[in-house]
Each structure stands twice: as C-alpha cells, then as structure tokens.
Ligand SMILES: [Ca+2]
C-alpha cells in the first residue's frame with residue numbers, strides 16, 4: 001500500500017545521497033527534511049506571498065505539537081479561545097519569531113530544525 005511512497009522515498013534517497021555511498025549522513029538528512037518542509041510551506045502559502053498567516057495555517061492538519069509554556073496555556077484559557085483557533089495561535093506564537101503575525105519560510109524552517117536537536 002505504501003509502494004508509491006517507497007518509490008518516492010528511494011528516489012529521494014538516491015537524490016540526497018550525494019556521494020552515493022549508500023547512506024545519508026546527518027547533513028544530507030537535514031537538507032532532505034528542509035526540502036520537505038519547504039514543500040509543505042509552499043503548499044500552505046495559498047496566495048504565494050512568501051508568508052503564512054493564520055488563515056493559511058488553518059489548513060495545516062498535521063501532528064505538529066508545539067511546546068506550550070504553562071503561562072501561555074493559562075492566558076489562552078482565560079481568553080476562552082475556541083480549541084481550533086487556540087491551537088493555531090499557539091502554532092503561530094511558536095513559529096513567529098519576530099512577531100509580525102506572519103510566518104516566513106526562514107521562521108518555518110528554523111523551528112523544524114530546532115525540533116531535531
Ligand atoms: Ca501567504
């Protein structure tokens with residue numbers, strides 16, 4: 001059932017295995033993951049302005065689990081934000097490093113890299 005995916009993966013593997021030694025080192029793997037997140041970002045950026053805003057993020061259905069501080073959690077609870085909107089705001093706050101309410105590709109990728117440490 002995952003045949004197509006496996007083929008895609010092995011193609012990607014071959015493409016990423018730059019020195020063709022049959023293994024992908026950490027840097028090659030990082031690059032692969034960056035490319036995948038870049039595709040995801042481009043996918044989510046419906047108006048193609050290079051930034052993700054809340055409405056665009058709302059189509060982001062994944063198992064992304066941001067780390068939320070207790071204070072942040074409480075603040076959101078007090079505001080009684082709807083669960084969906086609440087989750088979005090958390091994701092937004094987590095990714096938006098310069099607080100301009102937009103997620104740039106850099107902010108998006110930086111965050112993914114951090115979760116790999
Ligand atoms: Ca956009």
Ligand SMILES: [Ca+2]
Pocket residue numbers: 095096097098099100101102103104107
């Ligand atoms: Ca930003």
